[in-house]
Amino acid sequence: MLQRHIPTYVARGNGRSYGDAGIGAGVTLDMRRFDRMTGFDETSGLLTVEAGVLLADLIDRFLPRGFFPAVVPGTRFVTIGGMIAADVHGKNHHWVGGFGDHVEALKLMFPSGQTVRCSRDENSDLFKATIGGMGLTGTIVEATIRLIKVETGWMRQNTVRAENILSAVQLLTANEGASYAVAWVDCLSRGNALGRSLVYLGEHVSSDALQERKPGAPIYPNTRGRGIAVPLDAPGFLLNRHSIRAFNALRYARARTKDELVSWQSYFFPLDGLDQWNRLYGRRGFLQYQFVLPHQTASRVLPEIMGEIATTRDPSFLAVLKTLGKGGGQLSFPMPGVTLALDFPVSDSIFSLLDRLDRLVVEGGGRLYLAKDARQRPETFEAGYPNLSVFRQQRRAIGAEGRLASMLSKRIAV
């Protein structure tokens, strides 16, 4: 009786999803107070934390002890619960998988208040549904995750130029032996230079290599602190196709093949250095759009998508290309293929452009990332996620249907 009166809800981490995933259809449960780190085994690297622990705090605490998370997204201002729920991928998905692949066990709370443990051996179906399940199978209360050992907080970064989108894909694929690989793509170049890119390859630096290349440098550079602030509501004209074209041309022209040592912060989290960078887009804001295409169709569909984007009046300022491996959970975004993440300023024409891109992605057998989505239709979602019916069954089995709901789950009819 009591339960019937509890409104539908979803958990929220640090709100770094770009769309409506972390907004409850009724109530939103703020998890940030659950921020204790409760156990660590130095030998195995297994760390048990409450779900609201911030990745930034985890790194601050464990990097100086020689440990780093096996997978990190492009910002460190996310919670462990949010990373598991979105099964976030890093620049190393091609060989280590997503964040979920490094979770040993979870403590999950159902809408009934019942708490269960799940792992690959215990309640394994529930575990698979929760990794990448966007908070729709229960609230993650606690997680045990595996950290990797590192000798320093420095990264060896190799920069390589790619003359167009297909050579960027080839370079990323050819460098799958690199620990980390990502490409910055110029979305406004045209013709043979369509999608020219800078590919950044990365390796953790050993203490011997650091001594050799940067004698006397601190082993764990502490680059925390607030970044450069963007003034509230930067004028909308700051980012237009002319300024972006000029910026991209300069960035590409200046880049040389380089082999340098950079700090962990600058390699993994460059946007964190610009405080509230989202304000650059002005009052109307922006939409993020990330898709993945299987390798088989990527070389045909990617140039088509880049062609659509290059002609739009609403260019993407930030475009990031990576390769992905197999996803770990039923609703995990990754599939073996190529992913492109784009930011678009909100404008009158942006929604029809994105509808056209959706069609190309679906035709190419790809899917959109739920953590970056604010607008896809149920049909697009359904087409991209073949395990959806198993996921829905799982929700029914634990009494989550009608009780755990976000604005996202309502919009895409999970």
Ligand SMILES: Cc1cc2nc3c(=O)[nH]c(=O)nc-3n(C[C@H](O)[C@H](O)[C@H](O)COP(=O)(O)OP(=O)(O)OC[C@H]3O[C@@H](n4cnc5c(N)ncnc54)[C@H](O)[C@@H]3O)c2cc1C
């Ligand atoms: C600058 C930037 C760069 C990014 N780069 C990447 C990237 O490289 N790779 C990538 O994969 N993602 C990336 N992201 C997306 C980000 O990693 C994910 O959206 C992540 O889920 C955000 O975590 P959060 O704690 O802010 O969660 P929120 O945004 O608050 O929530 C995300 C989802 O997790 C659920 N959730 C949160 N906490 C819990 C909990 N305790 N139990 C159950 N469900 C919960 C919510 O219901 C929601 O569905 C980036 C985001 C930004 C802003």
